[in-house]
Amino acid sequence: MNDPTQLVNTLRQAATDAGFSQFGITPAVPITGYSDLVAWIDSGYAGEMGYFANRQQAYAHPNSVLEGTKSIIALAYPYDSAEAAPCSNGMGRIAKYIWSGVDYHDIIHPKLKQLCKLITQQSPESKARGVVDTAPLMEREIAQQAGLGWQGKNTLLLNKHQGSYFFLACILSNVELPCDETHNTEHCGTCQACLDACPTDAFPAPGVLDASRCISYLTIEHRSPIPASLREGMGHWLFGCDICQEVCPWNRKPTREANRQHEQAAHTTEVDEAKPLRFDQLDLASLFELDDEQFRQRFRKTPLWRARRRGVLRNAAIVLGNQKHRSSIPALRRGLEDPEALVRGASAWALGCIGDEAAGPQLTLCLDHEQDPEVTEEITLALSKLKTNQ
Numbered sequence: 001m002n003d004p005t006q007l008v009n010t011l012r013q014a015a016t017d018a019g020f021s022q023f024g025i026t027p028a029v030p031i032t033g034y035s036d037l038v039a040w041i042d043s044g045y046a047g048e049m050g051y052f053a054n055r056q057q058a059y060a061h062p063n064s065v066l067e068g069t070k071s072i073i074a075l076a077y078p079y080d081s082a083e084a085a086p087c088s089n090g091m092g093r094i095a096k097y098i099w100s101g102v103d104y105h106d107i108i109h110p111k112l113k114q115l116c117k118l119i120t121q122q123s124p125e126s127k128a129r130g131v132v133d134t135a136p137l138m139e140r141e142i143a144q145q146a147g148l149g150w151q152g153k154n155t156l157l158l159n160k161h162q163g164s165y166f167f168l169a170c171i172l173s174n175v176e177l178p179c180d181e182t183h184n185t186e187h188c189g190t191c192q193a194c195l196d197a198c199p200t201d202a203f204p205a206p207g208v209l210d211a212s213r214c215i216s217y218l219t220i221e222h223r224s225p226i227p228a229s230l231r232e233g234m235g236h237w238l239f240g241c242d243i244c245q246e247v248c249p250w251n252r253k254p255t256r257e258a259n260r261q262h263e264q265a266a267h268t269t270e271v272d273e274a275k276p277l278r279f280d281q282l283d284l285a286s287l288f289e290l291d292d293e294q295f296r297q298r299f300r301k302t303p304l305w306r307a308r309r310r311g312v313l314r315n316a317a318i319v320l321g322n323q324k325h326r327s328s329i330p331a332l333r334r335g336l337e338d339p340e341a342l343v344r345g346a347s348a349w350a351l352g353c354i355g356d357e358a359a360g361p362q363l364t365l366c367l368d369h370e371q372d373p374e375v376t377e378e379i380t381l382a383l384s385k386l387k388t389n390q
């Protein structure tokens with residue numbers, strides 16, 4: 001087997017060539033933040049993401065991801081962090097990490113595989129496994145242990161030079177590699193811009209996220225109706241939310257520009273071949289014209305597919321309700337007739353928010369034949385809002 005230092009140099013160079021902007025190594029030890037994770041799950045902050053509780057034990061040690069792990073390489077992969085254009089009526093905002101329209105797993109996994117190959121070529125006994133959000137691993141804690149940055153009050157990993165607009169990935173290996181220093185300092189200081197800016201009060205304390213209140217979770221992971229008390233806070237967000245990153249001083253312009261250039265240089269070739277159009281906003285009314293198959297064709301290969309048609313249309317209806325623009329009424333009427341109860345309920349809510357009495361007759365008609373109790377309740381509430389506004 002090669003000298004471990006030489007192997008690390010080879011891996012570091014290969015990672016840079018593949019577009020990773022940060023690289024650090026930590027020994028595989030019990031995860032220090034594990035008890036915080038358990039407390040977080042017990043508090044119900046994971047919302048409907050049952051996989052955290054189901055795999056809770058596995059997060060305690062990297063051995064549950066790869067038996068015999070001795071070292072973990074932590075990597076950062078930057079994504080587009082340009083300033084978002086203002087959102088006009090009828091449009092819905094999409095979080096920056098999705099702007100490429102490509103699922104980041106599809107970009108990063110092949111790169112991790114290549115790096116793993118460099119390790120396993122060393123000897124028949126060596127093993128390596130790449131993880132990007134795909135195994136029970138506390139990637140942020142590991143990245144901090146490997147020296148990549150600190151965990152900000154917005155819970156994200158922050159780096160002084162690169163802010164937070166990057167994905168984290170790890171490579172676990174049973175090869176013992178020379179390790180980097182843990183990042184022991186934190187640089188949020190007295191700032192609490194992220195805590196103040198969150199529109200749904202998703203931070204019960206600095207550094208603790210109640211995902212069940214977070215727009216990112218609600219618009220992507222949450223499968224049920226979005227709680228009525230959180231809908232207004234969603235504002236223009238159709239899919240994901242960047243607010244607690246946008247306000248962070250560590251994501252100031254030069255950092256964003258550096259990330260963008262790095263990211264573009266890194267995967268221009270392979271992404272361009274199959275890349276759909278870049279999207280940072282979507283026209284919401286047009287989404288209501290897509291049936292299941294049309295939606296599949298348009299979004300199957302994009303991150304929006306995770307929420308499926310019903311989740312995306314639910315979000316679209318809520319954004320249209322928040323924008324309160326009469327021109328959205330035809331799309332929402334169509335939403336009222338949608339086969340999915342989730343979409344019908346959100347559309348009824350949105351029509352109530354717009355408050356135009358022209359929507360009244362159709363709401364009443366739908367109430368007569370609606371079978372779903374939750375949708376019935378939404379329609380009744382919408383009708384009473386219309387009456388109040390008259």
Ligand code: SF4
Pocket residue numbers: 197198199200201202203209213214215216241242243244245
């Ligand atoms: S992503 Fe948005 S909703 Fe979630 S914590 Fe940050 S600011 Fe709040």
Ligand code: SF4
Pocket residue numbers: 152153154155158187188189191192193194195244247248249250
């Ligand atoms: S906005 Fe301020 S408090 Fe929040 S993560 Fe950034 S530096 Fe820390």
